[in-house]
Amino acid sequence: MQPSTAAPRVLTSEQAAAAFGAREQIAQISLSPDGTKVAMIQAADGARSVVTIADLVQGGTPRPVVYSSGYPDRLSDCHWVTDARLLCNIYLIANDVDKIAYTRLIAINADGSGMKVITADINDRSLGILQNGGSIIDLLPDGAPGKVLMTRTFVPEQSTGSNIRADRQGLGVELIDIDNNNRKIVEPPRADAVEYISDGHGTIRIKGTRPKTSGGYDGAKVIYTYRQPASDKWLPLSQIVLGGGGGTSFNPYAVDRDLNVAYGFASQDGREALYRVSLDGSLKRELVMARPDVDVDGLIRIGRQRRVVGASYATDRRQTEFFDPMLKKLGAALGKALPHQPLINFVDASTDENKLLMFAGSDVDPGRYYLFDNKMRSMAEILPTRPQLADVPLASVKAINFPAADGTIIPGYLTLPPGSDGKNIPAIVMPHGGPGARDEWGFDWLAQFFANRGYAVLQPNFRGSTGYGDAWFRDNGFKSWRLAISDVNDGGRWLIKQGIADPTKLGIVGWSYGGYAALQTAVLDPSLFKAIVAIAPVTDLETLRNEARHYTSFAMVDAFIGKGPHVREGSPALNAGRITAPVLMFHGTNDLNVGIGESRLMADRLKDVGKSVELVEFKNLDHQIQDSAARTTMLAKSDAFLRKAMGM
Secondary structure (H helix, E strand, O other), rough: OOOOOOOOOOOHHHHHHHHHHHHOEEEEEEOOOOEEEEEEEEEEEOOOOOEEEEEOOOOOOOOEEEOOOOOEEEEEEEEEEOOHHHHHHHEEEOOOOOOOEEEEEEEEEEOOOEEOOOOOOOOOOOOOOOOOOEEEEEEOOHHHHHEEEEEEEEEEEEHHHHHHOOOOEEEEEEEEEOOOEEEEEEEEOOOOOOEEOOOOOOOOEEEEEEOOOOOOOOEEEEEEEEOOOOOOEEEEEEEEEEOOOOOOOOOOEEEEEEOOOOEEEEEEEOEEEEEEEEOOOOOOOOEEOOOOOOOOOEEEEEEEOEHHHHEEEEEEOOOEOOHHHHHHHHHHHHHHHHOOOOOOEEEOOOOOOOOEEEEEEEOOOEEEEEEEOOOOOEEEEEEEOOOOOOOOOOEEEEEEEEEOOOOEEEEEEEEEEOOOOOOOOOEEEOOOOOOOOOOOOOOOOHHHHHHHHOEEEEOOEEEEEEEOOOHOOOOOOOOOHHHHHHHHEEEEEHHOOOOOOOEEEEEEEEOOHHHHHHHHHHHHHHOOOOOOEEEOOOOHHHHHHHOOOOOOOHHHHHHOOOOOOHHOOOOHHHHHHHHOOOOOEEEEEEOOOOHHHHHHHHHHHHOOOOOOOOEEEOOOOOOOOOOHHHHHHHHHHHHHHHHHHOOO
């Protein structure tokens, strides 16, 4: 794509909030087996979404086939099973006191007819609820039209004589005909099963089990077993210990039937590397790709059998290396054809892989989807992801490094306002969520909004981030909060020292763990940031622990947070008296990641000590705040708040 020749649009504050706050036009997209149609989950007004079908041969306006309200149902993904029929996943939150999340799978024809619920239902004998509606693990590309392999959670039932049928409990695999809903058990359920991996051609080759703790919670260890070709016997493969920080064995992700190997990740000199392990009984392990500086953390798969074709890693930018000769050559050619969109991903493919659905974008291009015809050597654009930003000048993102107080060099990204000389201007530090995550180079709607409004934005990959190996992750950003938060503060000091930030106009904005970091920075240094915006923040580590107490993940959350003085010292709500800057918070009332009670607690504690605080609650929205109107409000209020607090 060549840069636009249209005159750049200058947005008012209200227009900028609406343009950047609008959700992506295409949340997810899938290519039909014959390569003639795409199914797209597109944003509608507010929180609503719609599945549309676009005919790539006939053209015309995409046809809507099914809607979701966003309250409480949300379409999360749709995949073609045949050229005429789709399977779509729906995410729901039961809006009651406990707020429980569910998923359900439905089948629907491409014209909107023939809708069926595919998720197996419970009955009046069931002794529990069914949250997990199942996942597609094999589209069976070698035949069996209209059939898929899906996981299913079996809920125990009461049988004759009030006995419990324990043999029908846990995760199993079924072969399902989505036309008539006929189903056959392929892998019987196990109470401790958590994962099944197919070879992409209809055979389950790997199973993951996770033993419970003595208290009935999920354990930290996952045990993988495998089967040799044409065998029913399960053999030991590997074990991994969850919770981050290394020490893991081989974690399988995919099986290559023809090579008879499993691809997966394991630690190599303290960083994640890609390996493949032979499934012939020898368990011979071969290193496929490793880096001395960052984790190799992405597995590139393509086609309806999801074959492995490459791997990726992120240094200052995400890099992809293809093993497949054709895709390696094509990737190089596309890099030359789309020089302004270096972030290229192959999203889907037709059954014969002649037609490839791909995404291309950059820091200054939110991205667009293309269909590449390998036989014709032609490429056609389908749709952009954010048409609202057409001809709006976007800000270049530059990879930078800055020194922490102890001399450690911290990587990050700096975004300056379009046309700015980057000298003595308002600035924002924006720590990422997680903490088990990292920022990468590319388009970021939140950072781009603030850059459009005249702020420099620094996104630090502080210690506690993932992607840089075990030593960088440390004990995670909660146990090692003091180090992580010190790095974030040092990023703010670097902006001032470089002459980029006006020290009287330096703010901090964060979401989730980033919101926690935004609040906790003021506990360490109350004078550095002049305004704090925290979206869905963790504010009290003990409250975060207690939110998980009634879930099977409690033991993992408990260990992740840990015990000791850091729990109180690292909780901004318990140290509100040290915060001097005004605080603005946003939170969805249906947030299952971080309960809204955490923001309410923070607001109460700040008010108790006479601090300036405002909490904006978004009714019925969850952690992601997937509502264009709500996001527009959030951006507009944040900008106004920062300007007032900084005297702009």
